[in-house]
Amino acid sequence: MARKTGSHSEITGPLVRKAAQRLFARKGFAAVTMREIAAEVGVQAGALYLYTPDKQTLLFELMKTHMQDVLDAWQRAPKGEGPLRRLEAFCRFHIRFHLERPDDVFIAYMELRSLTPENFAVIEKMRHEYEDHLEEILAAGQAEGVFRIPDTRLATMAIIAMLTGVNTWFREGGRLSRERVERIYWNMVRRAVGA
Amino acid sequence: MARKTGSHSEITGPLVRKAAQRLFARKGFAAVTMREIAAEVGVQAGALYLYTPDKQTLLFELMKTHMQDVLDAWQRAPKGEGPLRRLEAFCRFHIRFHLERPDDVFIAYMELRSLTPENFAVIEKMRHEYEDHLEEILAAGQAEGVFRIPDTRLATMAIIAMLTGVNTWFREGGRLSRERVERIYWNMVRRAVGA
DNA sequence: ACTTGATGTGAACGGGTGTTCAGTTATTGA
DNA sequence: TCAATAACTGAACACCCGTTCACATCAAGT
Numbered sequence: 547m548a549r550k551t552g553s554h555s556e557i558t559g560p561l562v563r564k565a566a567q568r569l570f571a572r573k574g575f576a577a578v579t580m581r582e583i584a585a586e587v588g589v590q591a592g593a594l595y596l597y598t599p600d601k602q603t604l605l606f607e608l609m610k611t612h613m614q615d616v617l618d619a620w621q622r623a624p625k626g627e628g629p630l631r632r633l634e635a636f637c638r639f640h641i642r643f644h645l646e647r648p649d650d651v652f653i654a655y656m657e658l659r660s661l662t663p664e665n666f667a668v669i670e671k672m673r674h675e676y677e678d679h680l681e682e683i684l685a686a687g688q689a690e691g692v693f694r695i696p697d698t699r700l701a702t703m704a705i706i707a708m709l710t711g712v713n714t715w716f717r718e719g720g721r722l723s724r725e726r727v728e729r730i731y732w733n734m735v736r737r738a739v740g741a
Numbered sequence: 742m743a744r745k746t747g748s749h750s751e752i753t754g755p756l757v758r759k760a761a762q763r764l765f766a767r768k769g770f771a772a773v774t775m776r777e778i779a780a781e782v783g784v785q786a787g788a789l790y791l792y793t794p795d796k797q798t799l800l801f802e803l804m805k806t807h808m809q810d811v812l813d814a815w816q817r818a819p820k821g822e823g824p825l826r827r828l829e830a831f832c833r834f835h836i837r838f839h840l841e842r843p844d845d846v847f848i849a850y851m852e853l854r855s856l857t858p859e860n861f862a863v864i865e866k867m868r869h870e871y872e873d874h875l876e877e878i879l880a881a882g883q884a885e886g887v888f889r890i891p892d893t894r895l896a897t898m899a900i901i902a903m904l905t906g907v908n909t910w911f912r913e914g915g916r917l918s919r920e921r922v923e924r925i926y927w928n929m930v931r932r933a934v935g936a
Numbered sequence: 937a938c939t940t941g942a943t944g945t946g947a948a949c950g951g952g953t954g955t956t957c958a959g960t961t962a963t964t965g966a
Numbered sequence: 967t968c969a970a971t972a973a974c975t976g977a978a979c980a981c982c983c984g985t986t987c988a989c990a991t992c993a994a995g996t
Contacts (some may be wrong), residue, residue, distance in 0.1 A: 558943080574854060576771035592986075593944050601984065642995060647903055656851055659769060694923050701916065703910050704903050704929055711902025722895065730891050738933040753973080787956075788974050796954065825956060 561587045566604050571649035575605050575660040594677045606665040611673035612650040617645055620662060620679060629687030630741055636680055637732045645724060651713050677702055681728045684739065694740030712723055743859060754792045761799050766844035770800050770855040780933050796818045800852060801860040807845040808867035814838055815874060824882030825936055832851055832927045835904045872897055879934065889935030902929055 565586035569578040580601060584591040597605040606625060620643075625635045644651045654673075658666060681702040687693035695701045709731060760781035765774040775796060779786040793799040815838075820830045839846045849868075853861060876897040882888035890896045907922060917925075 572854070574771055576769055577855070579981090579982075590945055591984080592946075593878060595985070596943070659767070660772070696928070697917070700922065700925055701929065703906055704926065707906025707909070708899050708903040711898060714902070714951090715898050722892065727895065730895055731899065733891070733934040734896065737935060738929040740932060774952080776952090784973090785975055786954085787976080835939070844975070 558589070558593075559597045562594060562604075563608060567608055567649050567653065569644065570608070570657065571589060571606065571652040574669065575601075575657045581611055602660075602662060602665070605653075605660060606662075606669075608650070609654055609657070609661070609665075609666075609669050610672070612647065612654050613669060613676070615647075615650075616643065616670065616676055620676070629690060629692045630736070632683045633687065633735065633739070633741075634732050636683060637705070637709060637735050638728045640706070641712050641728050641731060642724065644710060644713050648713055651710070655710070677706060680705060686738065692741055701739060705738070708735070743914065745766070753782065753784070753788075757789060757792045757799075758803060762803055762844050762848065765800065765803070766847040766851065770848075770852045771929055772798075797855075797857060798861070800848075800855060801857075803845070803862075804856070804860075804864050805867070807842065807849050808864060808871070810842075810845075811838065811871055812867065815871070822883060823885045825931070826886075827878045828882065828934070828936075829927050831878060832900070832904060832930050833923045835901070836907050836923050836926060837907055839905060839908050839921065840911060846905070850905070872901060877901060877921055881935070882934065887936055897936060900933070903930070 555681070562583065565583050566578070569582055569586065571708055580594055581591045583604075584594050587594075594604075598607070609625060620636075622638045623635060625632050658669065661669060681698050684693060684695055684698045688695050688698060712727060712731065716722075716724070718724075723732075757778065757803045760778050760809060761773070764777055764781065776786045777790055778799075779789050782789075789799075793802070793930075815831075815834060818830060820827050849864070853864065856864060876893050878886060879890055879893045879896055879900075883890050904926060909928065911919070911922060913919075
């Protein structure tokens with residue numbers, strides 16, 4: 547078979563990651579067996595080790611890729627000018643991006659404790675980096691007198707928790723459209739920061 | 742030994758629940774073994790089955806007791822008069838109560854998927870009952886013109902997600918006192934609902 | 937035609953899983 | 967004193983775990 551890299555199948559590899567992602571999100575890392583993942587892909591358990599050195603690395607790579615995707619996507623997202631517009635951009639981006647990747651989000655928030663300490667440190671750092679983007683917006687708005695926030699770090703955590711919470715109840719085709727949810731949440735955030 | 746009920750030891754029983762609670766919160770239900778719990782208590786694994794029919798029931802009872810505690814505590818909590826004071830009471834109650842039981846909260850939010858469908862339905866119903874208490878406050882305030890909320894259900898979910906998020910970062914003896922955190926969060930909620 | 941190497945099988949490895957149960961111990965009430 | 971029983975042990979049960987590896991398959995490159 548024609549190979550471009552020294553790695554393995556470009557077909558089975560992604561299938562393994564997708565199956566693992568779906569199963570980890572649904573049942574939790576510890577409750578999923580390598581044989582389950584293999585069955586989902588349509589191979590025997592041993593074949594998985596052509597694509598990952600072990601189960602822990604499989605989880606870590608999923609989480610790292612997700613966090614990198616978030617950071618890259620926010621970097622590329624249109625942001626507008628001024629703290630108010632930037633905050634709106636962030637809120638809408640966060641909701642939209644997370645709703646598009648419910649499994650990844652679930653894993654990233656629930657399986658931190660399943661990571662080895664070294665892997666945890668890596669993911670935690672990336673998460674903190676993302677949170678800092680929001681905190682910078684809040685701090686800038688506070689400095690300009692656009693926001694009235696007693697503690698920017700606390701407001702950061704509150705806003706992210708609130709926005710991420712959408713994933714726990716939102717269902718496509720439900721009572722509210724994604725656009726409507728985005729607008730309502732943005733308005734709550736805007737008022738919460740006193741703007 | 743003098744027994745009042747037909748059940749078993751009133752010493753070891755609670756110890757089992759506390760050990761399970763701590764371990765489930767720290768490592769996750771699926772990652773904790775009955776032998777680990779037994780070791781924490783200081784007995785052999787077989788002895789646990791004097792206090793629970795199986796591992797699943799142990800988890801379910803922990804979660805059910807916690808949810809019942811939340812509902813009872815809110816029922817008993819001082820609430821003040823009018824939607825604004827009631828909302829403040831709810832916010833402060835939620836933060837305080839949850840910060841006092843970090844392990845229970847962690848389990849209740851993370852291990853829903855580890856429950857059997859029947860057990861899940863029971864817990865989900867209790868959770869919904871709690872959420873409804875908040876939604877009723879919001880609806881009353883909206884009706885009286887004290888709040889400006891486009892969608893009470895959505896505001897309910899947003900507020901609860903925001904308040905529960907405190908548990909992920911708050912540390913006793915940290916930069917902010919619990920009272921200060923309560924006040925800041927309450928102010929954010931108050932502004933978010935337009936009051 | 938033949939070697940190469942990617943892709944995968946299927947059995948095995950050592951160890952761990954939840955759960956059961958016959959038997960031991962210790963304390964009790966009569 | 968002694969039968970009753972709560973509390974617990976320690977071994978066993980049947981099965982599942984992540985991971986390894988000798989071996990098979992088969993398309994591609996020379």
